[in-house]
Amino acid sequence: MAKAKETVSRTLIVALVLSIVFSVVVSTAAVSLRPAQVKNQNLDIKSNILAAAGMLETGASADQIEERFELFDVRLVDLETGDFVEPSAVGVEDPMKYDMYKAASDPKLSTNIPSSEDQAGIKRRPNIAKVYTLSENGDLVRVVLPVHGYGLWSTLYGFVSLEGDLNTIEGLGFYAHAETPGLGGEVDNPRWKQQWVGKELYGDDPTEPQIKLVKGGVGADAKNKEHKIDALSGATLTSRGVEQLVNYWMGDRGYAPFLKKLREGEV
Numbered sequence: 001m002a003k004a005k006e007t008v009s010r011t012l013i014v015a016l017v018l019s020i021v022f023s024v025v026v027s028t029a030a031v032s033l034r035p036a037q038v039k040n041q042n043l044d045i046k047s048n049i050l051a052a053a054g055m056l057e058t059g060a061s062a063d064q065i066e067e068r069f070e071l072f073d074v075r076l077v078d079l080e081t082g083d084f085v086e087p088s089a090v091g092v093e094d095p096m097k098y099d100m101y102k103a104a105s106d107p108k109l110s111t112n113i114p115s116s117e118d119q120a121g122i123k124r125r126p127n128i129a130k131v132y133t134l135s136e137n138g139d140l141v142r143v144v145l146p147v148h149g150y151g152l153w154s155t156l157y158g159f160v161s162l163e164g165d166l167n168t169i170e171g172l173g174f175y176a177h178a179e180t181p182g183l184g185g186e187v188d189n190p191r192w193k194q195q196w197v198g199k200e201l202y203g204d205d206p207t208e209p210q211i212k213l214v215k216g217g218v219g220a221d222a223k224n225k226e227h228k229i230d231a232l233s234g235a236t237l238t239s240r241g242v243e244q245l246v247n248y249w250m251g252d253r254g255y256a257p258f259l260k261k262l263r264e265g266e267v
Contacts, residue, residue, distance in 0.1 A: 042096070048175040049132055049144050052159040054197075072132045072144070079129050082257030084267050090128050100126040100146065101157070113253075120248035121150030121241065131258070140164045143262070145255050149245025152237040154178035156187065160246060166259045167206070172196045172246070184238030192232065200226045201250050206260060209250040213243040 043062055046069040050056035055068055074095045076085050087095045090103065103109040103126040110124045132144040141164050148157045158174035172193060179185045186192055201209045203224075210227040215236065218228045231239035248254055261267045 044175065048173055049159055049161075052171040052173045053134070053142055053144055053161040054171050072134050075131055075133065077129050077131050077255075077258045079125065079127060079254065079257065082259075082261040082267065085128060095130060098128070098130055100129050101148070103128065117253065118248075120148070120245040122148060122155070122245075122248075125253070129255070129258075131255075133262075140166075140262070142170055143259075145249065147245055147249040147254075149241055149248060151177060151179050151187075151241035152184050152235065153180065156241065156245065160250070162201070162259075166263050167201050169196050169199045169201060179238050180235070184232060184235040186232045186235065187238065187242060192230070195229045199229060203227070206263070207252045207256040209247040209256075211243055211246050211250075213239040215239070 043065060047056055047060075047065055049072070050060075050065065050068055057064065060068070076087060076090065076095050076098060077083070078085050087093055087098065090098050090109065092098050104122070104124045109128070110126050113123060113125055130146060134141045134143075142161055143166060144159050144161045146157075147160050148155055150156075154177050156174045156177040156179070158172065158176075160172050161170040162168065163170050174187050177185075177187065179187060199211070201211065203210050210224065212224075212228045213231040214222070214228050215231045217230045218225050222228055232242075250256060250259075258267070
């Protein structure tokens with residue numbers, strides 16, 4: 001009987017020791033791999049920014065991506081006023097380290113959006129956004145803006161790139177979503193994304209975006225076709241979500257105040 005109790009005790013002790021050892025190993029591995037994970041996440045974001053701007057070459061190496069991305073000036077913008085703000089305003093030294101999506105969940109750093117105005121379905125909007133501008137010889141060439149909004153099953157996160165006129169769309173791409181493969185997931189289809197290139201955000205009013213995703217496709221003689229893109233086949237709600245998130249973020253509740261000041265040379 002004593003031997004049985006001793007055997008059980010030893011088994012429990014061995015199991016406990018092994019559990020502690022494995023916990024230490026896993027924790028150590030997680031800590032040691034964290035820098036590499038962060039680096040890869042940053043590289044993925046930079047790749048998607050370059051892709052939206054049409055600057056990502058097929059098969060580009062990590063060094064090439066970093067080199068191309070260095071052409072951009074990364075700044076923080078107060079969405080209410082449209083003015084640039086210093087990184088210290090949000091407690092960081094490097095604007096790249098600012099997470100506007102994390103800020104959106106902090107009541108001190110974000111604004112609640114009334115349901116009647118929340119066309120993108122995001123509930124809260126960060127007060128400060130991160131923007132990426134690229135100039136050549138003193139002239140603005142492009143601006144890449146982060147956007148997000150709800151589709152059918154998920155929140156889509158991506159970027160819209162504008163040409164230097166701040167009206168012509170240079171590209172659009174999403175780097176994270178969980179829409180249905182083959183339907184809403186076609187937001188990743190290069191042929192569909194190509195339709196956005198050259199489309200115009202605004203009409204006469206540079207604060208009122210006019211983007212429209214058209215069910216059944218945009219006809220050759222469609223009125224105001226410069227603002228229209230084919231809706232995704234069989235994905236009405238995802239299409240509507242993309243249309244609404246783009247129009248929200250390019251409107252006066254999003255980047256329009258910033259784009260207006262940038263256009264007029266006030267920032």
